[in-house]
Amino acid sequence: MIVNFQGVKVTSDAGITLIAEIDRKLQITSRFAQCFQDYRQPNRNDHSIESLIKQRIRRFK
Template structure:
């Protein structure tokens, strides 16, 4: 038997605040931007530290006192834009 729509999906999800704006996801079916999925991926990354763990796999040969952007920041920028 297939569960009812509301049996498995809550009405809405509330994520940690992104910058100073509240971030709420609901399933109203209205059109969304193509970037909406990136916010969900970024939230998952913050919780699971995926880009930080990936950055730990790299050896950074740059001069440490000249680094403005750490590797995990560069990886996140490459993924999220």
């Protein structure tokens, strides 16, 4: 998903808030995470594949 705001800058995180709300409603990140096979040892994982994807997406703001 690409969101492009052409209007006046209101806040630096406004776009992220919109994308996060869309993701919560449509569960895009959750469904995307299900596309990956996790070969890591379950007892040694601190973060799920979904949380890793969400973290990576937030870096691209």
